[in-house]
Amino acid sequence: MVRFYQQEDKFLLSVDCIILGFKENAIHVLIAKRKFEPLKGERSLLGGFVRKTESLNEAVARVVLEYTGIENVYMEQVGAYGDVGRDIGERVVSVVYYALIDMELYDETLEEKHNARWMNIKDVGTLTLDHNQFLADTLQLMRRRTTTRPVGFNLLPEKFTLPQLQSLYEAIYGRPLDKRNFRYKIQEMDILEKLEEKDKSSSRKGAYYYRFNKEKYDRLLEDGYYFSL
Amino acid sequence: MVRFYQQEDKFLLSVDCIILGFKENAIHVLIAKRKFEPLKGERSLLGGFVRKTESLNEAVARVVLEYTGIENVYMEQVGAYGDVGRDIGERVVSVVYYALIDMELYDETLEEKHNARWMNIKDVGTLTLDHNQFLADTLQLMRRRTTTRPVGFNLLPEKFTLPQLQSLYEAIYGRPLDKRNFRYKIQEMDILEKLEEKDKSSSRKGAYYYRFNKEKYDRLLEDGYYFSL
DNA sequence: GCAAAAGTGTTAGGTGTACACCCATGA
DNA sequence: TCATGGGTGTACACCTAACACTTTTGC
Numbered sequence: 001m002v003r004f005y006q007q008e009d010k011f012l013l014s015v016d017c018i019i020l021g022f023k024e025n026a027i028h029v030l031i032a033k034r035k036f037e038p039l040k041g042e043r044s045l046l047g048g049f050v051r052k053t054e055s056l057n058e059a060v061a062r063v064v065l066e067y068t069g070i071e072n073v074y075m076e077q078v079g080a081y082g083d084v085g086r087d088i089g090e091r092v093v094s095v096v097y098y099a100l101i102d103m104e105l106y107d108e109t110l111e112e113k114h115n116a117r118w119m120n121i122k123d124v125g126t127l128t129l130d131h132n133q134f135l136a137d138t139l140q141l142m143r144r145r146t147t148t149r150p151v152g153f154n155l156l157p158e159k160f161t162l163p164q165l166q167s168l169y170e171a172i173y174g175r176p177l178d179k180r181n182f183r184y185k186i187q188e189m190d191i192l193e194k195l196e197e198k199d200k201s202s203s204r205k206g207a208y209y210y211r212f213n214k215e216k217y218d219r220l221l222e223d224g225y226y227f228s229l
Numbered sequence: 230m231v232r233f234y235q236q237e238d239k240f241l242l243s244v245d246c247i248i249l250g251f252k253e254n255a256i257h258v259l260i261a262k263r264k265f266e267p268l269k270g271e272r273s274l275l276g277g278f279v280r281k282t283e284s285l286n287e288a289v290a291r292v293v294l295e296y297t298g299i300e301n302v303y304m305e306q307v308g309a310y311g312d313v314g315r316d317i318g319e320r321v322v323s324v325v326y327y328a329l330i331d332m333e334l335y336d337e338t339l340e341e342k343h344n345a346r347w348m349n350i351k352d353v354g355t356l357t358l359d360h361n362q363f364l365a366d367t368l369q370l371m372r373r374r375t376t377t378r379p380v381g382f383n384l385l386p387e388k389f390t391l392p393q394l395q396s397l398y399e400a401i402y403g404r405p406l407d408k409r410n411f412r413y414k415i416q417e418m419d420i421l422e423k424l425e426e427k428d429k430s431s432s433r434k435g436a437y438y439y440r441f442n443k444e445k446y447d448r449l450l451e452d453g454y455y456f457s458l
Numbered sequence: 459g460c461a462a463a464a465g466t467g468t469t470a471g472g473t474g475t476a477c478a479c480c481c482a483t484g485a
Numbered sequence: 486t487c488a489t490g491g492g493t494g495t496a497c498a499c500c501t502a503a504c505a506c507t508t509t510t511g512c
Contacts, residue, residue, distance in 0.1 A: 204489065
């Protein structure tokens with residue numbers, strides 16, 4: 001490859017990934033304890049350095065796979081953070097992404113391996129460097145996205161019940177939602193398929209399982225449709 | 230500074246800035262013809278390489294000042310673009326920003342110096358590399374931002390008339406707006422100061438000048454208020 | 459006096475929100 | 486039979502969107 005820009009400065013590039021899941025009616029985030037210097041022992045989001053041979057998206061996918069065992073997850077870029085002194089080790093520019101995963105697919109053997117824990121986003125406390133900023137910006141973006149696009153489904157198993165879905169959105173918004181209004185809107189969107197099967201784990205009556213219908217959703221998007229919950 | 234990450238790959242980092250202005254009832258963008266290899270002669274957004282000593286924000290501010298002569302402009306990050314082959318010269322990761330400027334402050338002597346032209350966003354045509362993608366993503370983000378936050382004012386002079394403001398928003402949305410509804414909403418927001426003076430350049434009757442009141446706006450934001458036009 | 463742009467209120471329809479009872483089932 | 490969570494419809498308030506005429510002034 002021809003090199004035209006040789007005299008310019010070069011930078012370390014990391015991708016930091018905010019891996020979000022849903023359990024016990026709350027959004028959880030995967031947090032690690034740093035196992036290496038600098039800042040060994042501090043709590044940190046999961047990241048890695050970008051390699052010459054991969055795009056940013058590929059780097060994030062690699063990191064997510066490494067720490068969760070899951071592929072093909074929903075991801076979105078939050079932004080690039082490049083203040084001069086933001087990493088104390090050396091100058092590093094971080095590109096932050098968040099990922100929404102179905103926690104049922106999470107490979108729990110990786111908890112030990114990477115010294116990682118799922119924490120309720122309300123209990124995260126202080127993280128290393130500017131990672132609290134990353135998390136705050138992510139949650140703001142994720143809330144906006146989940147209110148205008150049906151991406152929240154990525155946090156649920158393939159089959160889920162309406163009470164589950166509602167409790168997810170209540171966790172995202174941080175406030176209770178009216179059951180009838182919620183179901184009315186969901187139904188109106190017409191992107192769910194009702195299954196025969198019921199989930200009886202949380203009530204005697206049982207709640208019907210639903211499945212997200214991606215084809216209908218894609219058709220709506222083509223028509224420029226935006227939903228809001 | 231201690232160096233912990235020496236074995237990792239390093240990257241060229243550029244900031245590409247989409248400099249937007251408003252004239253002749255249309256949004257315009259500052260476009261340059263590349264004066265150097267590779268891709269000499271192709272039309273391009275304005276950018277520069279990030280230096281070790283500056284943050285991303287500082288790099289953009291430097292680029293904007295260099296190409297427009299203006300400081301303290303409204304800027305927002307669009308995102309980082311890092312596909313492996315996106316720059317043909319060498320691998321470069323670009324962080325894209327847009328800036329909203331008051332074209333009355335633009336230093337026109339810089340047009341010659343940098344071989345730059347203001348183009349109506351409808352007439353931009355094909356740009357070099359992935360710059361059309363940058364522009365498309367920017368316009369989408371800018372539209373969303375201007376509908377939820379009163380940042381459109383940054384495209385107007387300090388004093389402006391309501392017909393001007395309406396024509397700005399019509400350009401942003403790409404559709405005509407109802408005059409009475411528009412004025413009603415603006416008034417309801419209560420963030421404009423009416424001045425005594427009239428602008429008589431576009432009608433015999435003359436339109437009153439207004440000024441944006443930042444204090445009132447900041448107070449609204451503190452209350453968690455979101456406006457929409 | 460007339461052309462040309464600025465300025466000004468009301469109404470109907472649609473959207474969001476609040477609200478209470480019956481149902482199915484396992485223990 | 487009863488306790489528990491699942492499922493269902495309506496009425497009102499608010500917001501959005503459509504709409505036409507008067508005012509000012511330079512020529």
